[in-house]
Amino acid sequence: MARRSSPARRTHRALAERLLQMSDADLARLRLQREHQPAMAAFIDAVVGRVVLPGDAGYDQDRQESNPAFQAYPIAIVYCEVDEDVLLCLKLAQHLKVPFVVRSGGHSTAGYSVVTDGIVIDMSTFDYVLVDSDSRTVRVGPGAKFDKLNGALNPTGLHVPSGECGDVCVGGFVQGGGYGYTSRMYGIQCDSVAAFRVMLADGRVVVADAQNEHQSLHWALQGGTGGNFGVLLEVTYRLVPLPSVWAWSIQWDAADAAAVLLELQARYMRQGAAPNLGMTVNLGFHEGRQVLLAQGMWAGSRSDGLAAVESLMSFPSAQLLVDASGPYGTMDKLLDTQPYAIPDPPPGSKEDKRAGYIATPLGLADWQAVVAYAATAPNPNNTLIIEPYGGAINQVPRLATAFIHRDVDMDIFVDVFWVQDADRNAARAWLDGFMKLLQPHLNGHVYQNYPHAGLADFAQAYWGEALPRLQKVKRHYDPGNVFSFPQSVPLA
Ligand SMILES: Cc1cc2nc3c(=O)[nH]c(=O)nc-3n(C[C@H](O)[C@H](O)[C@H](O)COP(=O)(O)OP(=O)(O)OC[C@H]3O[C@@H](n4cnc5c(N)ncnc54)[C@H](O)[C@@H]3O)c2cc1C
Numbered sequence: 001m002a003r004r005s006s007p008a009r010r011t012h013r014a015l016a017e018r019l020l021q022m023s024d025a026d027l028a029r030l031r032l033q034r035e036h037q038p039a040m041a042a043f044i045d046a047v048v049g050r051v052v053l054p055g056d057a058g059y060d061q062d063r064q065e066s067n068p069a070f071q072a073y074p075i076a077i078v079y080c081e082v083d084e085d086v087l088l089c090l091k092l093a094q095h096l097k098v099p100f101v102v103r104s105g106g107h108s109t110a111g112y113s114v115v116t117d118g119i120v121i122d123m124s125t126f127d128y129v130l131v132d133s134d135s136r137t138v139r140v141g142p143g144a145k146f147d148k149l150n151g152a153l154n155p156t157g158l159h160v161p162s163g164e165c166g167d168v169c170v171g172g173f174v175q176g177g178g179y180g181y182t183s184r185m186y187g188i189q190c191d192s193v194a195a196f197r198v199m200l201a202d203g204r205v206v207v208a209d210a211q212n213e214h215q216s217l218h219w220a221l222q223g224g225t226g227g228n229f230g231v232l233l234e235v236t237y238r239l240v241p242l243p244s245v246w247a248w249s250i251q252w253d254a255a256d257a258a259a260v261l262l263e264l265q266a267r268y269m270r271q272g273a274a275p276n277l278g279m280t281v282n283l284g285f286h287e288g289r290q291v292l293l294a295q296g297m298w299a300g301s302r303s304d305g306l307a308a309v310e311s312l313m314s315f316p317s318a319q320l321l322v323d324a325s326g327p328y329g330t331m332d333k334l335l336d337t338q339p340y341a342i343p344d345p346p347p348g349s350k351e352d353k354r355a356g357y358i359a360t361p362l363g364l365a366d367w368q369a370v371v372a373y374a375a376t377a378p379n380p381n382n383t384l385i386i387e388p389y390g391g392a393i394n395q396v397p398r399l400a401t402a403f404i405h406r407d408v409d410m411d412i413f414v415d416v417f418w419v420q421d422a423d424r425n426a427a428r429a430w431l432d433g434f435m436k437l438l439q440p441h442l443n444g445h446v447y448q449n450y451p452h453a454g455l456a457d458f459a460q461a462y463w464g465e466a467l468p469r470l471q472k473v474k475r476h477y478d479p480g481n482v483f484s485f486p487q488s489v490p491l492a
Pocket of ligand 1: 066101102103104105106107108109112113123142162163164165167168169170171172173175176177178179180225226227228230231232233449450
């Protein structure tokens with residue numbers, strides 16, 4: 001049979017050869033310097049995964065984060081297929097002396113998984129999910145979306161807490177903590193990690209678990225945040241049996257909202273409700289009308305679940321909108337796509353988000369002020385969202401992981417949207433006003449998976465008293481600060 005080279009190899013070779021022929025003007029269009037040319041050509045020839053360069057057909061799409069407010073222009077986006085691709089990327093960045101970022105799902109709320117004039121190491125191709133029902137574990141690539149993880153677990157009756165949005169990926173989520181409907185039952189997602197497989201700055205691949213010589217790295221990756229210690233290649237989670245949940249959602253009119261929020265805070269967060277009950281609460285607009293919506297899951301029977309939310313159903317305007325039982329993944333999708341949900345912003349909307357933790361309870365007048373402020377939103381898609389803590393989250397000692405937020409009532413955050421750039425400042429001013437109103441009740445810490453670029457003293461806000469130990473781990477595993485971005489763990 002006649003010998004044929006593979007089409008993929010031919011594409012890589014042709015791209016590398018084209019690069020070597022380029023004029024200074026062509027290189028400038030690629031955002032490449034002349035002295036970078038040979039190394040980039042050799043890299044393209046060697047790497048297995050797809051490389052997207054400026055000017056390529058997909059470049060403008062491939063450089064996007066989930067939030068189009070972040071526009072950055074990398075010199076290359078590399079869809080890694082194998083560990084060695086990651087190593088080649090790290091070496092290339094070092095050789096060219098350009099920055100790099102790692103990206104799994106591209107959902108960073110501060111745009112930290114794309115970079116201008118640097119390399120995007122894209123891990124979305126590492127998206128496998130390998131369930132081992134006998135050992136009750138699952139091995140997952142960082143690029144696996146939660147719809148894929150939940151879909152793979154659905155028929156097994158096994159579960160690990162995951163995010164509520166099916167497109168968010170394991171890679172960023174788990175390293176920043178990871179909150180979902182079942183976190184009050186089984187903890188923040190990073191609490192369920194048996195082992196992380198990681199490529200370090202020097203190219204070594206290590207497996208970190210809670211017992212081995214890399215236990216400090218295991219600790220740091222449980223909340224220390226992505227992009228700080230190495231490239232996450234794989235996560236092994238411990239699974240719990242959870243064949244079925246009861247999914248529910250309750251909506252109230254604005255007139256009841258403040259009283260319901262008071263009730264939620266008093267009896268459904270740090271105190272009160274059984275850990276089997278998890279939810280998120282949205283104060284937003286539905287068909288032009290301000291509404292409060294809580295949606296969640298109960299790990300148990302429908303009748304016990306209904307009893308658990310009885311006091312929430314006692315408010316005059318309460319309507320039970322979702323009332324269904326089934327596997328977690330199916331119920332998560334149902335809650336996400338229910339027609340009553342606070343509607344998604346139109347495609348192309350840009351977003352800003354600020355978050356804080358509430359440890360000092362709000363009184364009725366405070367909640368009334370919150371509801372009144374929310375009613376003034378300049379965009380009907382703006383929402384205040386509450387993620388109740390308590391239960392299994394708060395049972396983990398504060399410094400047992402790098403995720404320290406173990407003694408709060410709730411994470412509270414405000415999402416604002418705009419389409420036209422002319423509306424951006426008004427959106428941000430309204431957001432700032434909301435945070436000012438909430439300020440007296442916040443404890444000064446911020447959930448590291450909802451980073452905000454404008455946050456003063458971000459390191460204290462995200463990691464608090466875990467910071468010194470995180471810095472020690474950083475100095476050990478990344479002494480050259482190779483993994484660096486505007487809010488990375490400072491070496492000293
Ligand atoms: C629509 C939406 C819904 C969300 N829902 C939830 C929710 O329900 N619960 C919750 O807790 N959070 C939620 N989040 C926040 C989410 O947890 C974080 O944005 C998370 O970091 C996203 O991970 P990612 O891999 O998708 O994003 P990315 O932007 O790819 O990564 C986020 C950070 O991690 C780094 N990183 C990514 N992959 C790797 C890797 N393989 N190795 C090393 N570093 C890496 C990146 O460099 C970046 O700094 C949501 C965010 C959005 C936009």
